[in-house]
Amino acid sequence: MPDASSQLKKTPVSLVALDGYDDDARVAQALAAALEPFGGMGGIVHSGDRVLLKANLLAPAKPDEAVTSHPAIVRAVIRAVKAAGASRVMVGDSPGVGTTRETMRASGILRVVEEEGAEMASFERVAVFENLENTLGKRLELTEHLLQTDVLITLPKLKTHVQMGYTGALKNQYGLVVGTRKAQYHFRFQNRDRLADLMIDINRTAKVKLAILDAVVAMEGPGPHGGRPRKIGALVVGTDLPAVDVVGCQLIGLDPQSYPLLQAAARAGYGTTDPECIEVIGKSIAELRVADFELIKAPANIMRILPLPGWMLRWLRRHIADRPHIDRSKCIRCMKCHNGCPVKPSAIDPRREGDCVNQRTCIRCYCCHEFCPVNAIELRRSWVERIFHLKTIGTAGSWLVGKIAGLYHRHK
Ligand code: SF4
Ligand code: SF4
Incomplete structure (x- = not known):
């Protein structure tokens, strides 16, 4: 991953059109076209390499629900990687809900893995990875599968995300954190900026070689689990993950500068975060952008930049x-x-009389919203927001908060 400051020319990101997943040959063709600027898959994977494909296996869901990576994309990538000479191909994740096998079976990925002669990689055991360049996680516990990996390729699905606004290439590596450790990190890094910094640390440590962002059918509304599938008809491919996410954000009309992970990447000097420094190859963003994509407008967005003491942020979090x-x-x-809530004792219990959520201890991480298999968890507006209509004044509020935060950061 090149350092942003050392770039002399623009960072390439491929953007190709792909109408759907039904035709394996067309998926393979689109992938090959997207890889061309990078020397094809042979420019990434070399003979004898052990390759790990980091899928998005958030929860057991059918492929057309747009919750997980799509099996047709996984199939095309396995084939391309094998054709490039990989000696071993693993497909894995640490799902938020259920086991890797359950999630892979429901999504159709298990069948693809078996048919294509790849291996299911269930992230259960951890190893410690040191990286002194990291901001927060100088010693990270990640899946030990990374020790058996020469080339890591990430296969994210473009989705909205109730906590971060968007999930794509960078955020997909959070699944390298195994099982309940994810929830522990949510609890430890309640401030969204710090969690985003940690995610950049994870990316830097994992050394992802290639991102293939599936925006053929994305998810809009209250993602990453409870939203609605929305066709964009695009594959976004690149070796610089922040640059891939910049293009992903632009496709759905989200300002890349507002995305916490890209802000964190810019802070850390990791990859390319400035749209002006990116060369989009293939289709133009204007050709594939979805103008009315339903984004997250959660007022919790304010929390990431308010220059206030921790106790005040916690109060605001609880009330806004x-x-x-x-x-x-x-x-x-x-x-x-209940089992996935990072707060101990759990802040949510469906057996509780009245409000099932202890709103006093709940840290608003929204893991429960991600985990629920039947979308039974609603995110309701707080009383403060209902009274003051914070969402409707969101633009002015964001501008004001941005100015305050800008002043604060300049004087830090
Ligand atoms: S109840 Fe839900 S949102 Fe609240 S802390 Fe637990 S998992 Fe997070
Ligand atoms: S809300 Fe009900 S269905 Fe959803 S995760 Fe909790 S217990 Fe399961």
């Missing part, structure tokens, strides 16, 4: 950020929200 609530008519009492 959206509150999780269980819709009892949908709840199947699987207890996944």
Whole structure:
């Protein structure tokens, strides 16, 4: 990954059109076209390499729900990687909900892995990785599969994200953190900026060689689990992950500068975050952009830049950020929200009378919203927001908060 300050020429990102997933040959063709500026897959994978494909296996869901990586993309990538001479191809993740096998089976990826002679990589055991360049996580516990990997390729799905606004190439590596450690990090880094810094540390440590962002059918609305599939018809491919996410954001009309992970990447000097420094090859963004893509407008966005003491941010978080609530008519009492909540004792319990969520201890990480298999968890507007209509004054508020934060950061 090149250092942003040392770039002499623009960072290439491929943007190709792909209408759907039904035709394997067309998916393979689109992938090959997208890889051309990088010397094809042979420019990334060399003979004998052990390759790990980091899929997005958030939760068991059918491919057309746009929750996980799509099996057709996984198939095309396995084939390309094998054709480039890989000696071993693993496909894995540490799902937020259920086991890797369950999630892979539901998404159709397990069948593809078996048919194509790849291996399922269930991230369960960890190894410690040191990186003194990192901002927060100089010693990170990540899946030990990285020790058996020569080339890591990430296969994110473009989705909205209730906490971060967007999820794509950079955020997909959070799945390298195994099981409950993810929830522990959510609890430890309640400030969104710090969590974003940590995610950049994870990316820097994992040394991803290539990102293939699936924006053929993305997710809009309250993603990354409870939103709606939305066709964009694009593959975004690159070796510089922040640059891939810049293009991903632009496709859905999200200002890349507002995305916490790109802000964190800029702070860390990791990759290319300035749209002016990116050369989009293939289609133009204007050709594929979806003008009315439904983005997240959570007022919790304010929290990341407010220059206030921790206790005040916690108070604001509790009183302004959206509150999780269980819709009892949908709840199947699987207890996944309860077991996955990083707060101990759990802040959510579907068996509790009245409000199932302890709004006092809940840290608004929205893991429960991600984990719920039947979308029974709603994010309701807080009383402060309802009274003052914070969302409707969001633009002016964001501008004002941005100015305050700018002054604050200049004087730090
Ligand atoms: S109840 Fe949900 S949003 Fe609140 S802390 Fe637990 S998992 Fe996070
Ligand atoms: S709210 Fe969702 S995750 Fe929680 S118990 Fe009910 S169905 Fe399961």
